[in-house]
Amino acid sequence: MLRLEGLEITQGDFRLAADMTLKHGRKYAVIGPSGAGKSTLLGALCGFVPLAAGRLFCGETEITNADPGARPMTMLFQDNNLFPHLTVLQNVGLGIKPDLRLTSEEKARVEAALVRVGLGDQMTKKPNALSGGQQSRAALARVLVQARPWVLLDEPFAALGPALRNEMLQLVQQLVAETGAGLIMVTHAPEDVRRIADEVIFVGSGRAEAPQPAAALMQNPPPELKAYLG
């Protein structure tokens, strides 16, 4: 369980408030107009964006001031964050240890994750020798080896074509189902919400609203969401 207790996040003139509880193992879509603060919210959960007020809990543990690396979550960014000078194997290994001094058991975990995402035969290549979809798979393998209870995705596959994007979203769904992780995903695509999300967090007018069941909300959206969906 992830509890956002009276969170206030400020970035320059921008302010965002959030107060909600997210249940572990559920899939949440974060939607709302451009500039509403979706990325800011995920950044604050991960510890990349400081909080102006409020407290954050994972279960009974307070993580308000925990370093990003010590939080029970891992974030996948739109650009995949792969280092061009490292091999795919090393890039994924970074998810376990930043100095890459891996034990044989850890190396085996990295290889297994790469096999799981379909890159078993691409491990020694550098990221720029991979296609966009393969790079996304490598980034997912790194999320997988970290084995954190929450996976946060900030429009991760927006740069891919529709078919590949669907394929990647399907893979994400399978991975979170296999690991039991909770998913919090920023998306602009209503069809992603319908296909993937159990619940929706709508961000607008300076607030991240508490999650609501996706199917009912999308079928009968309140005015602000309706305006956004068009």
Ligand SMILES: Nc1ncnc2c1ncn2[C@@H]1O[C@H](COP(=O)(O)OP(=O)(O)OP(=O)(O)O)[C@@H](O)[C@H]1O
């Ligand atoms: N580093 C920063 N300093 C000051 N303001 C910022 C910073 N980063 C973002 N903002 C502002 O915070 C607000 C929310 O931005 P954010 O990127 O979270 O929105 P978003 O909902 O994710 O938008 P999009 O859908 O376009 O990605 C915007 O008004 C933006 O200008």
